[in-house]
Every structure is written in C-alpha cells, then in structure tokens.
Amino acid sequence: MADTTDDQIPIWCAGEDWCPITATALLIGKKWHPVIIHRLLDNGPLGFNALKAEVDGISSKVLSDSLEDLEQKTLIDREIISEKPFRVQYSLTPRGESLEAVILEMRDWGQTYLVPADDQDSSVA
Amino acid sequence: MADTTDDQIPIWCAGEDWCPITATALLIGKKWHPVIIHRLLDNGPLGFNALKAEVDGISSKVLSDSLEDLEQKTLIDREIISEKPFRVQYSLTPRGESLEAVILEMRDWGQTYLVPADDQDSSVA
DNA sequence: CTGTATCCACAACGATACTG
C-alpha cells in the first residue's frame, strides 16, 4: 500500500503468541477506539473538541491518549490546518477506514444482542 | 435467526452513555475473550485445560476469570459432564455463536492489515 | 482551540503455588 505520509508502518503487532484476533481485539478493545473511528467514519475529519463532542463522555486526557495511540498505529491522521488559531484535523487513514466492516459488525451485533434496555418503551418497536 | 426464546436478557449492557459499539468493544476487547470464543467456535465444546491449551499463553487464573465473565454474559455455557473424574465442558450459547461474524471480521482484518510477520518471513522475535 | 500535567482508582494480566 502507498503510505500517505512520512510515516513508515511500525510493526506494533509483533509478538510471540501472535494471533490476529487478539491483536485486533487489543486494538479496538480500548473502549473509546472503535467509537472514535466510527465517529470519524460518520462525520469525516474533525477537530479535537468537535471529536470530543461527538464521542461524548470522554475526557481530554483520554481522547488525547487514544488519538496518540491510534496515530501511532497509523489508523488516523493528524493534520494541522491552521497555525494562528491553532487548529487540527483528525481523519482516518486508509487503514483506519478499512476497519469500517469490523466496527459496523460490532455495532450491528451490539444492537441486536445487547439490547439497549435503556429505552425499550418506544424505540425498540 | 429466530431465537426469540431468550427473553431473560441480563442487562449487563445498561449504561448512561450507551453505545452498541462501545458495549461490544468492552465485551470482546478483553484480550482473551474473542480468542476463547473463536476456539470454541472452531473446536466445539472443550474442557478447561483443553481450552487452555487451545488458547495458548493464558494462565489458569485469567482463563477462569474470563470464563466466569463470559458465562455471566451468557455467551458461553458451562456444563459438568462427569462428577467422578470431575469434568466440565464449555460451549457457546446461541448468543456466543452469533459473535462469529464479528470475530471472523476481526480475524480477517487482523490478518490483512496487521500483517503477521509470519507471512512475510520477518522474524521479529 | 488544543492539548498536557498530575493524581488517583480500579480493573486486567500474570506467575506461582496450592486444593478437591
């Protein structure tokens, strides 16, 4: 694949007991990671606070931490779009976008089998 | 798929900031959970140590802990198949089996995008 | 606006040992 930036692909998946399932689980099982990717998938590139608002419930520290982690894994891309009023834009890399199938499958399963019981009076119909 | 008999759904998914993606991520993002489910999917019902061998790398404590968690979430079923030589059998519930699509999607993505040095002859050691 | 700095709480993981 053609890399979009100066970043070379880090082999962050290395391990003795390598298992694609475990590796993927550790990647998207960080509570916020899949949601962040999903929001980016749905709303396109976003700034830090816009993303924070979309995710809803995450703290700055955790979002910052997650973003850094996702960037290291070349799943998202960080671009400075303005220096004066310092503005940043987070977007998905092709690799990040490729997670759509997994995320959607997770969402679908969650909606089907986890049953939001939160408001089952009207929306479940 | 018509399960429809499972009306006693435990609401272990309840939460204020409910999100099917997050909920599913927390469920299968426990490092070993998806692997356990996958092994059960592939090899059918297994005993404790057989499962431990299949997962490979997990400790008794963690497996026991994971199993208990998965059982609580009605994803796996524990059945005592022998009292004298104490034997137990772990199997997937319909709900657990329904995770196959997600697990497979994760595995597929991991194999495609995480690139196990296995395929490329890069012994990362 | 975009984050970092602390600090803390709690859960997860792991190794070892031990029991029925």
Next chain:
DNA sequence: CAGTATCGTTGTGGATACAG
C-alpha cells in the same frame, strides 16, 4: 482434571487544572 488463592505489576480511565 478443574480450578482458587495471593500478590504484584501494568494498563486504562477519569477528574481537574493548567498551558501554548
């Protein structure tokens, strides 16, 4: 065979405050 008990380490998440 099928776990439990312990203990310690690390990781993850969260609140608040502050900085460039």
